[in-house]
Amino acid sequence: MTEGLHLDRVRIFEGARPLLEIDARVPPGEVLSVMGPSGSGKSTLLSHLMGDLAPGFRAHGELTLEGQDLSGLPPEARRLGLLYQDPLLFPHLSVAENLAFGLRPGGDRTERRNRVEAALADVSLEGYGPRDPATLSGGQAARVALMRTLLSEPRALLLDEPFSKLDQGLRDQTRRLVFDRARAARIPVVLVTHDRADVVAAGGPLIEL
Amino acid sequence: MLRPLPLLTVLVLAGPVLIGIAGTVLPAIGLGPVGQGLGLGPFHQVLDWPGLPRATAVSVLSGVLSTLGALGVAALILAGWQGTATFRALERLLSPLLAVPHAAAALGLAFVIAPSGWIARLPAQALGWSVPPDLLILQDPWGLSLTAGLIAKELPFLLLMMLAALGQVEHRRRMAITRSLGHGRVAGWMKTVFPGVYAQVRLPVMVVLVYGMTNVDVATILGPNTPPTLSVQVTRWMLDPDLALRSVAAAGALVQVAAVAMTLALWVGAERLCAALGRAWIWSGRGLPETTLRALGVSLAGLSALALLAGLAALALWSLAAGWRFPDLAPEALTLRSWSRFGPEMIAVAGTTLAIAATATLLSLILVIGCLEAEHRFGLTVGQRALWFLYLPLLVPQVAFLPGLLLPAWLGVGPGTGVVIAGHVVFVLPYVFLSLSGPYRAWDTRIARVAAGLGATPDRILWRLRLPMLLAPVLTACAIGVAVSVGQYLPTLLLGAGRVSTLATEAVALAAGGNRRAIGVWGVGQSLAALMPFVLALAIPALVFRNRKAMVRD
Missing domain, CATH: 1.10.3720.10 (MetI-like)
Structure with a gap:
């Protein structure tokens, strides 16, 4: 089986100290949840997947995505979408420009504008294109961040406690939206979280570090 | 004592620029002692x-x-x-x-x-x-x-x-x-x-x-x-x-x-x-x-x-070359001859330079700490506009206001070391402020609250806690101030009316002469005068806090 994201005997060391060991296969559309106390290396694992492990850390083992070995690929070539707890919209750009930033290269100007408009409409944010991202509510910003990631057509999604800053009602709603979209796009998801409810909503396997 | 300092600082920064520009505009339109009538x-x-x-x-x-x-x-x-x-x-x-x-x-x-x-x-x-x-x-x-x-x-x-x-x-x-x-x-x-x-x-x-x-x-x-x-x-x-x-x-x-x-x-x-x-x-x-x-x-x-x-x-x-002919990549031999010839005068001028730099830096430091402490105690901030005041002397061309500063010469304030030091403060102060304000504001004010609970007055907190804890950034700010002052050429030249020699004025003057050995000695002298304070700013806190792990920055 070459589909999905494979972590084969991945071990990460901080200096000489072993930090974590993980062995997992995430098929398309499935969510692998990773939980653990702070300092257990959850974020380091995501950095390793992204390919920008900080100096001082070493990793062994194999990472493959859709059968392709990821090791040695720079972050921009891995096509792994990343969502943090903050939406991290670029504050100097409008909402539409933030989405345009996520679009893969190609297509003419009109086509690109149309895709951005469609993405906004897709999450009920029609007409929000020219807005300053700082004027969006937390839920709106989270939706823009998700669409920005999806427009880049990621081959997998990495979620770093993405719902922890949203209040309860919004959290359920955003959680459902993100998981539905990942399932619809048939891409594997790795979710790093503190929140058991995230794991339950994700419905996939759980690894505790 | 503290309250007027922010206003005084603004005057120190903006005053010379405004007076200086006035002192430039007047002669340019033919007025003043050197003018030939309005025109x-x-x-x-x-x-x-x-x-x-x-x-x-x-x-x-x-x-x-x-x-x-x-x-x-x-x-x-x-x-x-x-x-x-x-x-x-x-x-x-x-x-x-x-x-x-x-x-x-x-x-x-x-x-x-x-x-x-x-x-x-x-x-x-x-x-x-x-x-x-x-x-x-x-x-x-x-x-x-x-x-x-x-x-x-x-x-x-x-x-x-x-x-x-x-x-x-x-x-x-x-x-x-x-x-x-x-x-x-x-x-x-x-x-x-x-x-x-x-x-x-x-x-x-x-x-x-x-x-x-x-x-x-x-x-x-x-x-x-x-x-x-x-x-x-x-x-x-x-x-x-x-x-x-x-x-x-x-x-x-x-x-x-x-x-x-x-x-x-x-x-x-x-x-x-x-x-x-x-x-x-x-x-x-x-x-x-x-x-x-x-x-x-x-x-x-x-x-x-x-x-x-x-x-x-x-x-x-x-500065160390004995003979160094054209295509050779290195001198034939090294000698201390140039240093014994130009060294004593250079060192004497370095003394003046560092004295001016130390005075200008100390004055700037007092104003800067005064401003920051006033901000801390009374919430006296001028906000974003303050930043423009800091940058004002750096954004107006020096030639446009320095000559005009000799305008008060009519009032009996002639060119000389005092005016040079005052002129250096205008350029040193912004850098001291920019360097110190970050660490000063980042200091954990809970320590001040704990100390106040123990009965310490604000002055005692400043002198016994805040400044000692900020020793390293204060010394770095001083080093930056000294380096800026050591580098000042035009303020020294114009405000000293050629009578105040520093490493900067001498080094630039030598450039025209083309005596490479002299240029070497003076150039090395000016570089060392600017670099040494940084060495001290690193060494002193390391020495003082050698038994205080939390105070030694990595």
């Missing part, structure tokens, strides 16, 4: 000077190109290499170069790039030339060597300012998002991090632009001669024994101000244009030639650091 005569004389178009063009070109160059290389190196071992190596190489005074750096650079310099000696060795090539490299008519020298010297400054600004823009997570969306390192950084960083360093960039257009020290050493840059010509008129030329100098200074104002306006327009182009670029989704730009960034930054370091090495070698 535009001085301006006509400036406009009649045949060198004016070229002088203005070279001033503006060298300023704009050096700013674009230093900003571009700093951005490329941050975009392409931040977080790598290469970047840390470059940062370590460039940081100490920040302290090297402009004059010493320019003199060293001249030793490297002159037709008889180190670079020309390489082909000369290979091809067997016995005389230097007949090329006008130094002091070329279009100011290209001046521009190159300014780029090399301003690069460390802009790079460190941009590094400090990075913390405000969450660049790590921003870059992680950017790259996960498929953008390359350089293109992604330019699209997402640069706009945020630039917004923070906009004023320092403008300081570099104004300094590039109006400096006198570097332009005297590396810039063209006939005609020189506009500021150099204004200074020549100013120092001419013919007093009638003072009003021409004043009019020339105002022409310089007009040129600077127009260039700044164009720069602001160009910023808007770049922002619009950047938006179009983001919509297009296009990237950049990553590998080429990364290689370009690291080679240009490396070259620039290497050129300055080679210049310093050349200064040191010339």
Whole structure:
């Protein structure tokens, strides 16, 4: 089986100290949840997947995505979408420009504008294109961040406690939206979280570090 | 005691600029002791000077190109290499170069790039030339060597300012998002991090632009001669024994101000244009030639650091050279003869220089700590406008207000060491403030609350807790202040009316003479005078806090 994201005997060391060991296969559309106390290396694992492990850390083992070995690929070539707890919209750009930033290269100007408009409409944010991202509510910003990631057509999604800053009602709603979209796009998801409810909503396997 | 200090500081910064400009405008329109009656005569004389178009063009070109160059290389190196071992190596190489005074750096650079310099000696060795090539490299008519020298010297400054600004823009997570969306390192950084960083360093960039257009020290050493840059010509008129030329100098200074104002306006327009182009670029989704730009960034930054370091090495070698004929790469023998010949005078002048620097820095430090403490105790902040006051003396061309400061000479305040020190404070204070304000405001005020609970007065908290805990940043701010003062050329020259000699005025004066051994000794002297305080600023806290683990910064 070459589909999905494979972590084969991945071990990460901080200096000489072993930090974590993980062995997992995430098929398309499935969510692998990773939980653990702070300092257990959850974020380091995501950095390793992204390919920008900080100096001082070493990793062994194999990472493959859709059968392709990821090791040695720079972050921009891995096509792994990343969502943090903050939406991290670029504050100097409008909402539409933030989405345009996520679009893969190609297509003419009109086509690109149309895709951005469609993405906004897709999450009920029609007409929000020219807005300053700082004027969006937390839920709106989270939706823009998700669409920005999806427009880049990621081959997998990495979620770093993405719902922890949203209040309860919004959290359920955003959680459902993100998981539905990942399932619809048939891409594997790795979710790093503190929140058991995230794991339950994700419905996939759980690894505790 | 503390309350009036913020206002006093604003007066110290803005007063000299305003008085100085008044003192420049009056003679320019024919008024005052050197004027010949109200009229535009001085301006006509400036406009009649045949060198004016070229002088203005070279001033503006060298300023704009050096700013674009230093900003571009700093951005490329941050975009392409931040977080790598290469970047840390470059940062370590460039940081100490920040302290090297402009004059010493320019003199060293001249030793490297002159037709008889180190670079020309390489082909000369290979091809067997016995005389230097007949090329006008130094002091070329279009100011290209001046521009190159300014780029090399301003690069460390802009790079460190941009590094400090990075913390405000969450660049790590921003870059992680950017790259996960498929953008390359350089293109992604330019699209997402640069706009945020630039917004923070906009004023320092403008300081570099104004300094590039109006400096006198570097332009005297590396810039063209006939005609020189506009500021150099204004200074020549100013120092001419013919007093009638003072009003021409004043009019020339105002022409310089007009040129600077127009260039700044164009720069602001160009910023808007770049922002619009950047938006179009983001919509297009296009990237950049990553590998080429990364290689370009690291080679240009490396070259620039290497050129300055080679210049310093050349200064040191010339100060020790016995005989050093043209194509040879190193002197025949080393001797201390030049040091015993020029050393004693240099050291005496270094004493004056450091005394002026220490006084100006101490005065600045008192004002700065006073302002910051007033802000802490009474919430007296002037907000964003305060920043403009800090930058005011750095954004108005020095030639435009320094000569005018001698206006109070009518009131019996003549040129001399006192006025020079006061003038240095105007330029030292902004840097001391910018360097100390961050750590001062970041100090954990819960400690003050705990101490107050123990019955300590605010003064006791300041003297016994806050300042001792901030020893390292205070000393760093002092080192920066001393380095800035040691580098001041024009304020010393004009406010001292040629009677106050410092390492800066002597080093620039020697440049014209061409005695390389003397230049070596004085150049090394000026560099050491600026660098030594930094060594102390690192060593003293390490020594004082050797048994206090939490106080030793890594």
